[in-house]
Amino acid sequence: MSAKAGLFSLDGELLCEAKFKTKKCDGVECTVSSLVELAKSLAEQANVDFSKVVAVGMGVPGVVNSEDGIVLRWTNFGWNDAPVAKLFSEFSGKPTYIANDANVAALGEAKFGATKKYQSSILLTIGTGIGGGIVFDGKLIEGFKSAGAELGHITIREGNDGLTCACGRKGCYEKYASATALIRQTRHAMVEDLDSALWQVADGKIENVDGRTAFIAARSGDETAKKVIDQFVGYLSEGIADFVNILRPEAIVLGGGIANEGETLFEPLRKAVDARTYIAMDIVPLKIVGAKLGSKAGIYGAFTIARDKIKE
Ligand SMILES: [Zn+2]
Incomplete structure (x- = not known):
C-alpha cells in the first residue's frame, strides 16, 4: 500500500510532504499503527515536535463513514466496520478525522485548487x-x-x-x-x-x-x-x-x-x-x-477535514 502525507500549518501552508510505501500488514490495528509511525516520521522530517501537531485528517479508500470515523467496508484489505479514526487517535494521541479518499480529494480541490x-x-x-x-x-x-x-x-x-x-x-x-x-x-x-x-x-x-x-x-x-x-x-x-x-x-x-x-x-x-x-x-x-492539485488534492482535503472539525 502506498500513502501520501502532508504536514500543514493551521492557516493551510504545506510545510512538508512525503510519499510512503507502507509494509504489508495483517489487520487494521497493524496498518493504523504503521500509519501513525509515518505521521511521526513526517513531523521529524519537518523538524516539528509531534506534540505540537493538533489533529490528523485522512482520506481512506472504501466506504468510509466520516461521522464516526469507521471504515464500513474496504474490500482490498478485507476490512469491515474498522474503527480507523478511533485507533489512529488512540495510537497517536491526536484527534483524528477520516473520510473517503475521493471525497477528500474533491474537498482539497475545492478549498485550495x-x-x-x-x-x-x-x-x-x-x-x-x-x-x-x-x-x-x-x-x-x-x-x-x-x-x-x-x-x-x-x-x-x-x-x-x-x-x-x-x-x-x-x-x-x-x-x-x-x-x-x-x-x-x-x-x-x-x-x-x-x-x-x-x-x-x-x-x-x-x-x-x-x-x-x-x-x-x-x-x-x-x-x-x-x-x-x-x-x-x-x-x-x-x-x-x-x-x-x-x-x-x-x-x-x-x-x-x-x-x-x-x-x-x-x-x-x-x-x-x-x-x-x-x-x-x-x-x-x-x-x-x-x-x-493533481495527486496533492488528497492531502489538502485531509488537512481541511481536520481543520474544520477542530474549529467546530
Ligand atoms: Zn457501476
Whole structure:
C-alpha cells in the first residue's frame, strides 16, 4: 500500500510532504499503527515536535463513514466496520478525522485548487473508473453514512445493451467515460481504421494506447481520432449534465491525466454539456475546468477535514 502525507500549518501552508510505501500488514490495528509511525516520521522530517501537531485528517479508500470515523467496508484489505479514526487517535494521541479518499480529494480541490473561488463544485476524477466528490458551501455532500456521491455509477446507457459494470449494473457512466473506457474506444477505432494516425502515436502497437493517444492524434488532424474524442466527450457530458441538472454546482472539475488535455477536451465538452443541461449556461453560468492539485488534492482535503472539525 502506498500513502501520501502532508504536514500543514493551521492557516493551510504545506510545510512538508512525503510519499510512503507502507509494509504489508495483517489487520487494521497493524496498518493504523504503521500509519501513525509515518505521521511521526513526517513531523521529524519537518523538524516539528509531534506534540505540537493538533489533529490528523485522512482520506481512506472504501466506504468510509466520516461521522464516526469507521471504515464500513474496504474490500482490498478485507476490512469491515474498522474503527480507523478511533485507533489512529488512540495510537497517536491526536484527534483524528477520516473520510473517503475521493471525497477528500474533491474537498482539497475545492478549498485550495481549481475551484477555490466557488462555493459549490463537483470533482470527477477520470481514471480506471470515475471517482469524485460533491462540495457545497465548503462542505462535502456525502449522503447517509457517507455512502453517496458514487458518481461513476449512474447509468448513461439504458437496457441490456449497456456494458456490464463491476457494480452489477449495465450501462454505468464509468464504463463509457473513464480513462479505461477511452483506451478501449481508441483501440476499437484503430482496428476499424488501419490508416489512422492513432497507429503512429501508438508506435504501431495497440497495447501502447493510453488515455493520451486519441488526443495527440486528434491534434495532428486525424479524423478517426477526432471521432473517438467526439464520442468520448458525448459520454462524459451525459453524466455531467445529470449532476448539473440535479445539483447545479458553480463548477465541474475534471481530475486525472485527462485534465492536462486543455482545450482539445474542454472546449467541446462545455458545448456538449450546455446542449444537454436543462438550464443553459447563458442563463446560469457553469465553469468546467481541469483540476490543479493533481495527486496533492488528497492531502489538502485531509488537512481541511481536520481543520474544520477542530474549529467546530
Ligand atoms: Zn457501476
